[in-house]
Amino acid sequence: xxxxYEVSELAGVSLATVSRVMNDSGKVTAKTRKKVKAxxxxxxxxxxxxxxxxxxxxxxxxxxxxxxFYGPFYGEILSGIExxxxxxxxxxxxxxGHSDKASEEAGIEFLLSRNCxxxxxxxxxxxxxxLKKLCRESVPIVVIGRHxxxxxxxxxxxxxxxxxxxATKSVLVLGHKKLxxxxxxxxxxxxxxxxxxxxxALMEHGLEFNxxxxxxxxxxxxxxxxxxxxxxxxxxxxSAVICANDEMAAGALGVARERGLEIPEDLSVIGFxxxxxxxxxxxxxxxxxxxxxxxxxxxxRAVLKIVYGDKDLEVQNMFQPTVVxxxxxxxxxxx
Amino acid sequence: xxxxYEVSELAGVSLATVSRVMNDSGKVTAKTRKKVKAxxxxxxxxxxxxxxxxxxxxxxxxxxxxxxFYGPFYGEILSGIExxxxxxxxxxxxxxGHSDKASEEAGIEFLLSRNCxxxxxxxxxxxxxxLKKLCRESVPIVVIGRHxxxxxxxxxxxxxxxxxxxATKSVLVLGHKKLxxxxxxxxxxxxxxxxxxxxxALMEHGLEFNxxxxxxxxxxxxxxxxxxxxxxxxxxxxSAVICANDEMAAGALGVARERGLEIPEDLSVIGFxxxxxxxxxxxxxxxxxxxxxxxxxxxxRAVLKIVYGDKDLEVQNMFQPTVVxxxxxxxxxxx
DNA sequence: CTGTTAGCGCTTTCAG
DNA sequence: CTGAAAGCGCTAACAG
Numbered sequence: 001x002x003x004x005y006e007v008s009e010l011a012g013v014s015l016a017t018v019s020r021v022m023n024d025s026g027k028v029t030a031k032t033r034k035k036v037k038a039x040x041x042x043x044x045x046x047x048x049x050x051x052x053x054x055x056x057x058x059x060x061x062x063x064x065x066x067x068x069f070y071g072p073f074y075g076e077i078l079s080g081i082e083x084x085x086x087x088x089x090x091x092x093x094x095x096x097g098h099s100d101k102a103s104e105e106a107g108i109e110f111l112l113s114r115n116c117x118x119x120x121x122x123x124x125x126x127x128x129x130x131l132k133k134l135c136r137e138s139v140p141i142v143v144i145g146r147h148x149x150x151x152x153x154x155x156x157x158x159x160x161x162x163x164x165x166x167a168t169k170s171v172l173v174l175g176h177k178k179l180x181x182x183x184x185x186x187x188x189x190x191x192x193x194x195x196x197x198x199x200x201a202l203m204e205h206g207l208e209f210n211x212x213x214x215x216x217x218x219x220x221x222x223x224x225x226x227x228x229x230x231x232x233x234x235x236x237x238x239s240a241v242i243c244a245n246d247e248m249a250a251g252a253l254g255v256a257r258e259r260g261l262e263i264p265e266d267l268s269v270i271g272f273x274x275x276x277x278x279x280x281x282x283x284x285x286x287x288x289x290x291x292x293x294x295x296x297x298x299x300x301r302a303v304l305k306i307v308y309g310d311k312d313l314e315v316q317n318m319f320q321p322t323v324v325x326x327x328x329x330x331x332x333x334x335x
Numbered sequence: 336x337x338x339x340y341e342v343s344e345l346a347g348v349s350l351a352t353v354s355r356v357m358n359d360s361g362k363v364t365a366k367t368r369k370k371v372k373a374x375x376x377x378x379x380x381x382x383x384x385x386x387x388x389x390x391x392x393x394x395x396x397x398x399x400x401x402x403x404f405y406g407p408f409y410g411e412i413l414s415g416i417e418x419x420x421x422x423x424x425x426x427x428x429x430x431x432g433h434s435d436k437a438s439e440e441a442g443i444e445f446l447l448s449r450n451c452x453x454x455x456x457x458x459x460x461x462x463x464x465x466l467k468k469l470c471r472e473s474v475p476i477v478v479i480g481r482h483x484x485x486x487x488x489x490x491x492x493x494x495x496x497x498x499x500x501x502a503t504k505s506v507l508v509l510g511h512k513k514l515x516x517x518x519x520x521x522x523x524x525x526x527x528x529x530x531x532x533x534x535x536a537l538m539e540h541g542l543e544f545n546x547x548x549x550x551x552x553x554x555x556x557x558x559x560x561x562x563x564x565x566x567x568x569x570x571x572x573x574s575a576v577i578c579a580n581d582e583m584a585a586g587a588l589g590v591a592r593e594r595g596l597e598i599p600e601d602l603s604v605i606g607f608x609x610x611x612x613x614x615x616x617x618x619x620x621x622x623x624x625x626x627x628x629x630x631x632x633x634x635x636r637a638v639l640k641i642v643y644g645d646k647d648l649e650v651q652n653m654f655q656p657t658v659v660x661x662x663x664x665x666x667x668x669x670x
Numbered sequence: 671c672t673g674t675t676a677g678c679g680c681t682t683t684c685a686g
Numbered sequence: 687c688t689g690a691a692a693g694c695g696c697t698a699a700c701a702g
Contacts (some may be wrong), residue, residue: 014689051679053385054694070410079404277612349673386695389678
């Protein structure tokens with residue numbers, strides 16, 4: 001591999017000049033520039049990014065931490081991030097945190113040790129103080145799916161409370177009075193906020209939240225199944241079940257089918273996320289939709305703006321969810 | 336950020352010694368080691384991986400190129416790769432190639448410029464010669480989902496021909512004689528090989544391949560829909576349709592439903608990949624299964640073995656698919 | 671077992 | 687506008 005040194009020799013100029021044409025920095029005569037470029041081409045020169053990083057203390061790479069790779073959700077987030085960043089000539093180093101505190105912190109250390117210029121984090125387990133400390137002591141970070149007080153413009157968020165509210169509201173307006181709720185793990189911000197929205201909608205309709213009709217799941221399909229089973233078992237009546245994500249709604253749908261419950265006649269079901277595979281559900285699932293990959297894209301833009309000084313980039317920090325009504329929800333009829 | 340220099344000063348030893356304890360290389364007294372470690376801890380020292388890379392010309396990072404991030408398929412591959420590599424302390428730099436020649440080559444350049452120690456590639460568009468040249472001139476590469484002659488131990492592959500054969504065979508043994516086939520883009524190796532397997536199975540049963548009953552799709556759902564529509568339109572009878580992946584099978588299933596065709600009574604359908612969301616199909620889709628994330632894991636192991644000298648690591652280069660019979664296929668009855 | 675000494679390839683003042 | 691020179695933080699011979 002040719003080095004800058006050989007280029008400078010062949011072009012008959014100094015190292016510094018080669019560096020200048022490479023970076024379009026400083027003033028260089030058109031003529032000199034041409035000579036240098038020719039030399040570069042002749043030697044098939046490719047700058048060594050490691051050496052460049054060491055000298056400039058910029059790596060042009062941003063570290064990304066997500067809970068996991070598979071599943072429809074994070075794939076879309078990653079896609080949004082990578083596309084935006086790569087267009088800007090930045091590299092993306094990705095790692096998984098598995099929603100586990102030790103693992104998330106290790107992942108962050110991992111990225112930091114790699115001298116990333118910035119970090120984009122979708123973390124569940126680490127606490128706000130840790131993030132704030134990180135913000136202060138290390139490279140800039142952008143957080144997806146979480147509100148960190150005082151760092152609002154470093155956060156890309158979905159209004160989960162509103163989503164929970166809308167889901168519930170859209171069922172209430174159809175006449176349902178007894179609602180069950182299958183939540184995510186309540187220590188997670190998104191799960192917590194969605195439930196808050198649910199409660200707000202109930203309150204607005206003069207209904208009391210009934211803790212017995214709440215089942216705390218883990219966002220996975222099996223917990224949706226267990227959730228509905230449990231809710232049916234305790235014998236409290238309800239005509240609709242709100243699920244905090246589509247996977248759990250899938251589980252609930254499965255149990256309903258087993259039990260011979262007609263959806264939506266006997267039970268209305270609504271999910272959250274509008275992941276692509278809900279298209280295969282029968283009946284088609286009503287759910288809450290929002291721009292998943294858009295959130296990844298915005299996180300990337302925030303980095304571009306904050307770290308690389310792309311001043312006039314528009315960043316949308318908060319995303320609004322909307323209701324998608326399909327056929328798993330219907331009016332409450334009968335008693 | 337503390338440097339190795341400060342550590343050496345505080346510990347009262349030389350740079351070299353600090354480097355030694357850091358890398359567990361060379362012999363260092365337990366006592367000295369302890370002193371150094373204490374100094375490191377006190378300063379919160381974290382080695383600068385960039386400097387380390389420049390000096391050692393190893394980056395401990397491997398570049399990964401996949402066609403895209405979303406979809407169930409690549410998420411699992413990535414997951415397999417990242418888990419294995421991270422356990423070995425290596426970084427993963429990921430980028431997308433979009434099944435486009437220029438884009439794939441740019442992605443590879445991109446990773447190369449980042450001085451990756453090795454590359455794991457799932458490429459569709461670049462040709463074998465390019466890959467061979469790469470193998471020769473740059474860092475070691477491992478290729479997933481493709482056979483490159485002469486580089487067998489650098490390839491992680493699924494036996495697609497066998498998969499196509501098994502899918503077809505499993506329908507033939509049930510008495511079907513007229514089969515339609517919806518393929519992927521035939522310039523892609525996997526699509527091509529699956530079709531070859533299909534033909535072999537037909538031949539084995541003394542049946543002629545009928546080119547009119549072949550529709551070339553693009554692996555996406557919509558092309559499965561179009562495919563079945565087209566096949567029905569031309570009026571050649573068939574009692575089963577083999578789809579080269581599950582997405583296209585989903586499309587075919589949708590069209591069948593619209594047309595009032597009963598599955599499997601009027602038409603048997605089989606897919607390929609056994610992606611997780613087939614669980615939501617009704618009827619349940621028969622398909623071809625194989626270890627997707629296992630292939631990612633093996634690619635990572637191959638890298639560990641080839642590049643980082645992990646000699647006793649087992650690498651499985653070829654994966655065998657199996658048939659998963661569910662309820663979208665039945666015996667051929669009637670004429 | 672430990673220290674000395676060159677670099678790795680590039681950026682970046684500071685002079686000229 | 688161009689060149690010289692001093693590192694960036696660490697590794698890897700080579701001595702001792």
